[in-house]
Amino acid sequence: MPEEFAQKFEVKHIYSDYDEMLKDENLDAVSVCVWNYDHASVAIKALKAGKHVLCEKPLAINLKEAEEIYRVAKECGKILMVGFVKRFFKNTMVLKEFIDKGDFGDIYFAKGTYVRRFGNPGG
Numbered sequence: 001m002p003e004e005f006a007q008k009f010e011v012k013h014i015y016s017d018y019d020e021m022l023k024d025e026n027l028d029a030v031s032v033c034v035w036n037y038d039h040a041s042v043a044i045k046a047l048k049a050g051k052h053v054l055c056e057k058p059l060a061i062n063l064k065e066a067e068e069i070y071r072v073a074k075e076c077g078k079i080l081m082v083g084f085v086k087r088f089f090k091n092t093m094v095l096k097e098f099i100d101k102g103d104f105g106d107i108y109f110a111k112g113t114y115v116r117r118f119g120n121p122g123g
Contacts, residue, residue: 018042022049031083032056040065043080047072052079 006014015021022030022045029052032043040060043053053073059082060066073080086092098104 019045022046022051028052029054029079037061040069043069044072047076047078047080050076050078054081054083056083058082 002014002016005011013024018030021027030046032039032046032053032055034042036058039055039058043055043059046053047069055069060069069080099107
């Protein structure tokens, strides 16, 4: 099945082992989208292999793991970003502009909601 997708979307390299993938010197960045409990270990391996990391949320399953990922990213000088689906939507960016200009004054609390018309994937 992976071979079919690779052919359909003209993907040149596929891997069945992410440790092998991380050895690829032509690979600049990875998206970590494994089970939540593996986010930290995979992200840290990727950072130590010299890759930038986009990690799906949650970044980690506890504060200790999150701090370790952050430390390794800083130590390796690599970009670490958590995937929030609405981060770069126009309305989110406009809101950020208002915040940066000080239009809302000092913000001490914010709450956001998101409505999924079709429920959570797999849920």
